[in-house]
Amino acid sequence: MRLNKFVPSAMTRREDYTYKNKNTEMTNNSEEQQTSSSTEETIVEVVIQPPTPEAKVEFDASPAVITTQPAQPMPEHDDSIAVVMWEATVTGRRLIDEMINLGSFYVAQEEKAEGHDFNEYVMPYGKLPLNVIRNYNLRIVDTGRYRMLKEIRNNRMLKSKSEVAACNDFASWLIKLQKDNFPDKKIVLVFFEPRHSKILQLFQALERFRLLDDVNKILLGCVNGWDLLRQQVHDLKDEHRMVLKALADHHLGVDTPLESAVQRAQALHKILRKVHGGRINTGVLKENLISCDHLLEQVKKIKEELTKEAQWRPVFADMFRQGIKPRRRAGFLRHMLVESGITYVGLTETFKDKKDDGVVEVIKENIKGKNEADVEEVIKLLNQHLAQPDKPVRRGSGRRAPRTRSLCTATDLEKQQPASKIEPEENNNDPVKVIMDVIPSTPAVLSEV
Incomplete structure (x- = not known):
């Protein structure tokens, strides 16, 4: 049996072609309708109006010029002020703490001027804390009869005085310095510390020993060098690095001595002089001046707070x-x-x-x-x-109790021993025995043979 292949005729091919053309025309018409609708939706009419006369004036006006305020000039140098550096070594930050070393330094603003310094040590009543021993190379030697201050590194004994004598010598040195070098000027004390603790201890001591009236005649006020350097030194912005040791290492050198108070006063003078360009600007010091009355008010306020706390x-x-x-x-x-x-x-x-x-x-x-x-x-x-006001409140601290001696008394020891072995105490207050011990016995006369 013979199979006949299906061969499409010309009519069927023509019908397929016309059907495809109709489909393409329909798709093209639908796409044109969609694009026309989308273009109609997105078209926005923009009408350009002629410029108004006010707009012309604003457009023709010249642009505004931004002016910057000039930097404030540095205050002028005040020749009526003499700058004296002051430093001290203390046992703590409280008013009850003691001053161990008083140091001060003055040099005129001229280039080749001679410097004047003051340095005295004070024997404290209590023991030195560990931070003072480590930082300032000092210790107290107690021999039983007397006490002495000693430098650990040099193994040298230091001449020390009482606090009254040291404050009296410092006040006398200031008065003599002003009388001999600048009788027409007032003194400004420059100290260096973030907290006003050392200078308050000084003013408290001067007031206690009745030396403040004589000092106030020549003293204009005090200035904190820490505040000055914090404002002007931009390369050491961190407060924990604003210490005298870091500033001295940065500006003066690593080997700058800072153990005694007079050495720290000299280092502070050199740092301020270098920061101010070779000469300390007394105008800046006068702007940051702290009056003596303000310091005395602070001392009084602290004492009132201590009374309230007590x-x-x-x-x-x-x-x-x-x-x-x-x-x-x-x-x-x-x-x-x-x-x-x-x-x-x-x-x-x-x-x-x-x-x-x-x-x-x-x-x-x-x-x-x-x-x-x-x-x-x-x-x-x-x-x-x-x-229960008489009974203190007990709270556990976790600390070991202090060692105590044995609670055994003399009566307990006597009970343990027999009565025959107990010797009676010797009565040294018997008047008859005292008289016999005092009166010497008469020597015997030896007869010659």
Whole structure:
């Protein structure tokens, strides 16, 4: 059987071609309709209006010129001021701490002027703290009969005086310096410290020893060199690097001595002179001047705050006898009470009338904006103390108890021994025995043989 292949005729080919053409025309028409609709939607008419006369005036106006303010010039040099550097070595930052070394330095602004320095050591009543021994190379030698200051590195004994004599010598040196070198000028003391602690100790000592009236006649005020260098030195912006050692290493050299107070005063003078361009600008010092009355007011204010803190001593006495963490905590809580204005006497009277509820009311009324845990701890401590004022509050510190001697007494030892072995005590206060010991015995007369 023979199979016949299907061969499409010409009619079928023509129909397929016409069908394809119709489909392509329909697709083209649909695309044209879509593009026309999209173009109609996106076309926006823009009408350009002629410029108004006001706009012409603004366009024709010249552009504004930005002017910068000129830098403020440096103040002029004041010839009525003499700059004297002052430094001290102290045992701490409190007013109760002691001064160990007083040093001062003065040199005229001329290039080849002779310098005048003052350096004296003071024998402190207490022991030197460890930071003073390490930083300033000093220690106290106690022989039993007398005490001496000694330099550890040079193994040299230092001549020291009392605080009264050292302050008197410093005041006399300032008066003589002003009288001999610049009788028509006033003195400005320049010190260097971020906190005004050393200079306050000096003014407290001068006021205590009645030397401040004589010093105020020649003293115009004080200037903190730390503030001056912080404003003008731009390469040491960090405050922790704004110490005299770092500044001396940067400007003067690594081997600059800074152990004694007079050496630090000389280094401060050289640094200020270099920063100011070879001559210390006294006009800048006058702008940053601190008056003597202001320093005395600060001393008075600190003493008043210490008096307010002392009234809370019975409450926090036990915490201050413990380690460093309880002591810091006690200081923080005590400062919070002092800052609020609550007095110990008033709180005691409130506790007698209203007991614990009265203490809670007073604390929450006066202490606001503080942490609730701190307020609750203060309330707990006050209630425990006021309930039993004679019994201190005990808190565990984790420290080892101090070693004590044996509690065995002499009577216990006597009970352990038999009565026959106990020797009676010798009575040295017997008048008959004392007289017999004093009167010498008459020598025997030897007969000649």
